[in-house]
Structures are given as C-alpha cells and as structure tokens.
Amino acid sequence: MTDAADNTIEYVSNSPEETIQFGRRIGAGLAGGEIIGLTGPLGSGKTHLIKGIAAGAGAAECARVSSPTFVIVNEYLAPGARLDVYHIDAYRIETTAEFEMLGFDEICYRRSVVLIEWADKVADALAHTGAIAIELSHLGASQRSIVLRNPPRYLAEALK
Numbered sequence: 001m002t003d004a005a006d007n008t009i010e011y012v013s014n015s016p017e018e019t020i021q022f023g024r025r026i027g028a029g030l031a032g033g034e035i036i037g038l039t040g041p042l043g044s045g046k047t048h049l050i051k052g053i054a055a056g057a058g059a060a061e062c063a064r065v066s067s068p069t070f071v072i073v074n075e076y077l078a079p080g081a082r083l084d085v086y087h088i089d090a091y092r093i094e095t096t097a098e099f100e101m102l103g104f105d106e107i108c109y110r111r112s113v114v115l116i117e118w119a120d121k122v123a124d125a126l127a128h129t130g131a132i133a134i135e136l137s138h139l140g141a142s143q144r145s146i147v148l149r150n151p152p153r154y155l156a157e158a159l160k
C-alpha cells in the first residue's frame, strides 16, 4: 500500500479475496456519515470491494451484498448494527434529477454509509457532497489497483 504525499492511498490486490479483505478494513475505519463513490470499468472489482466495506462497517450479512442490477438502492440495515449501509448502483441512472429522486438525501445521515457504484454517472450530484472517491482498475487477470482519493484522516490512519 502506498500513502502518497497528495493524500491518495493505493492498494494493489492480487485476488478477489484480497479485495474483499481490503474493503473490510475500509469499512471498519468508517465513522458514519460517509458517502463513497466507486468508479472503474466492468469487472474491476467494485462489487467485491463493496461486499468487504459493508461487512467491515457492520452490515448484517456480507453474502447479501450483491450487484443490485434491478434494484438500484440496496439497504443493509441490521438491528444493532454499528452503521446502516446503502449500496446504490448508478449504472442505469441518466440524470441528476433521477438520482435525487431515489431519496439520496434521506439515506445520508450520521450513522449511515452510502456506497455508490458507477459514481461517474452521477458526478454532478456528488460534486459538493465531500464524497470519498475510490477508483479501481485492472492491472492483470487477477490483479487490481484500488486508489482512494482524499480519504478523511481517520480512515487513512485506519489503513496504515
């Protein structure tokens, strides 16, 4: 893992399991109130990373976090969970208005974590939210680069 001077963290994953495990560490380092926008091409590991983040944040069952192809907003609200986790797949969203109609404002609160897959599709809506950006890319058949841009200090500390 590289902690660059310009406040980005890069992690290189060598397997789907490592991506989930890194996600767990991110999730465990969240305090609540975060919005995380994930970008990266098809098959770059966004859903695997989200599985880990949701589990690390205390979502009920990490097995229940899967790519919400038809349901755009998936909620992971477990009684007694540390944080409420929401996963939005923005792949099919075409306009900012459409995104806001999902009730985005209502799911962003102090004890929630909102994970947005295909965040580039809703970049305008996220521009002023202080969202943490995570960019995934292919390095090889089973190798992925995972870059966090401007993580809050407490998260960067948790990932050290």
Ligand SMILES: Nc1ncnc2c1ncn2[C@@H]1O[C@H](COP(=O)(O)OP(=O)(O)OP(=O)(O)O)[C@@H](O)[C@H]1O
Residues within 6 Å of the ligand: 013, 014, 015, 016, 017, 018, 019, 040, 041, 042, 043, 044, 045, 046, 047, 048, 049, 067, 141, 142, 143, 144
């Ligand atoms: N290091 C790795 N980390 C994550 N996934 C990997 C890795 N190496 C290989 N893979 C494979 O790449 C695919 C990643 O799938 P995943 O659904 O997480 O990607 P995605 O970015 O969410 O794709 P989509 O854009 O279709 O939603 C899986 O088939 C997984 O087995």
Ligand SMILES: [Mg+2]
Residues within 6 Å of the ligand: 046, 047, 067, 117
């Ligand atoms: Mg996916």
